[in-house]
Structure formats: C-alpha cells, structure tokens
Amino acid sequence: MTITYGRSRENVRRWPNDPVARRTLEEYLDDLPAGSRTVASLLNARGLDFTGADLSGLDLSEAALDEATLSGVRLVGADLSGAWLIGAVLRGADLRQCNLWKAHGRACDAQDAILRGADLQRSEFENADLRRTDLRDVRFGKALFFGADLRGADLRQCILGQNGSSTDFAKARLAGCLVEGAKGLIDGPIDVGTDSPQILDGVDLQRWFADRGAPLVEVWQPA
Numbered sequence: 001m002t003i004t005y006g007r008s009r010e011n012v013r014r015w016p017n018d019p020v021a022r023r024t025l026e027e028y029l030d031d032l033p034a035g036s037r038t039v040a041s042l043l044n045a046r047g048l049d050f051t052g053a054d055l056s057g058l059d060l061s062e063a064a065l066d067e068a069t070l071s072g073v074r075l076v077g078a079d080l081s082g083a084w085l086i087g088a089v090l091r092g093a094d095l096r097q098c099n100l101w102k103a104h105g106r107a108c109d110a111q112d113a114i115l116r117g118a119d120l121q122r123s124e125f126e127n128a129d130l131r132r133t134d135l136r137d138v139r140f141g142k143a144l145f146f147g148a149d150l151r152g153a154d155l156r157q158c159i160l161g162q163n164g165s166s167t168d169f170a171k172a173r174l175a176g177c178l179v180e181g182a183k184g185l186i187d188g189p190i191d192v193g194t195d196s197p198q199i200l201d202g203v204d205l206q207r208w209f210a211d212r213g214a215p216l217v218e219v220w221q222p223a
Helices: 019-030 202-211
Strands: 183-187 216-219
Touching: 202 216
Parallel strands: 183 216
Antiparallel strands: none
C-alpha cells in the first residue's frame, strides 16, 4: 500500500508557536519539488523550536532536526525516514505510526514519547533517553540502540531483528520494561538492574525475556 504524505501548507494541522520555526517550515513546503530532491530542498530546522505544532502526516524525510525542540509535538504518521534527530528533545511527542526508517536519533531525549506502531528499522538511537517511551508494536529490524536508556519503556508486541538480522541493544538499560509478546533477535549484553547494574547476556538474558512473557525473543550468541 502506497502512503501519501502531506507536502503543502494546507496539510499542516497546527503551526509551531515560534515564528522562525513556522517560517522555515512554510518555505520548505513551498519549495518542495514534485520529483527527486536536492540537498537544498530538505528541511533544515536544526535547533529550532516546534512547540505547539501538529505536523502529523507530513513529508519530512531526511529533515535536519538536530537539537530541535519537539516536546509534545504531534507527528502521527509523518515521514521522518532518514531524518536527523541527534540531540533533539522529543519529550512526550506523539510519533505513532511514524516512518523513522534509517532515522538518526543519537543522544536524543524522547522520555514519555509515543512511538506505537512506528517503523524504526535500520534507525540509530545510540545513547538516547527513551525512559517510559511507548514502543508497542514497533518494528525495530536492524536498529541500533547501543547504550540507550529504556527503563520503564513499553516494548510489548514489538518486532525485533528477523531473518538473521538483530536489533542492537548492547549496553542498553531495560529495567522495568514491559516486553510481553515481543519477538525477534537482539544483541546483548543488557543491563536489567533496577537499583544497581545487573548485566545479562546469552541464555540468561533470553530467560529474562521469557520470564516476562516474551519467549520468542532470541539473544544472538557468537558461534
């Protein structure tokens, strides 16, 4: 099924409060080419404040949003494939069903964000703060979450690495996560300790998932 994303001002449900962010978004949409893009046609919004915006369903692929403020912003069903979100603040943002394929979110702050049903395949969220994030039904695929903080996150029914490919959670923190129904292949070791570090890998980590209702999670082990 082909998804059509919004590409004009008329598709913006609510503009950001900040006039600079609004003007930047307006210019981007006005100049968005119908065919292939150039570097000049991509949204360059590094460090801008999008507070108050509803950008649901928009075509924001490969957007530069490094260190941007997106807290509480609605991005439901938006196309953020290949977007740059390094160091961005996404606290409480709503990214349900969002396309984040190959997105770059290293060290971003996405505490309490909603990403239910999002596509995070091949994305990179190393050392990101994802505490209490809703990641139900997310497709992770070959995503990289090395060192990410996922304490208290909801990973129920998510799909991890498949067909021999794994999702990299090495050195991530998963204490208090809900994982029932999750399945697929992951890389460890993972810290599951609540009050102090408790590093698990291999069979022990696989048992940790199974004891929490995720017997179909497999932990990659070198031959």
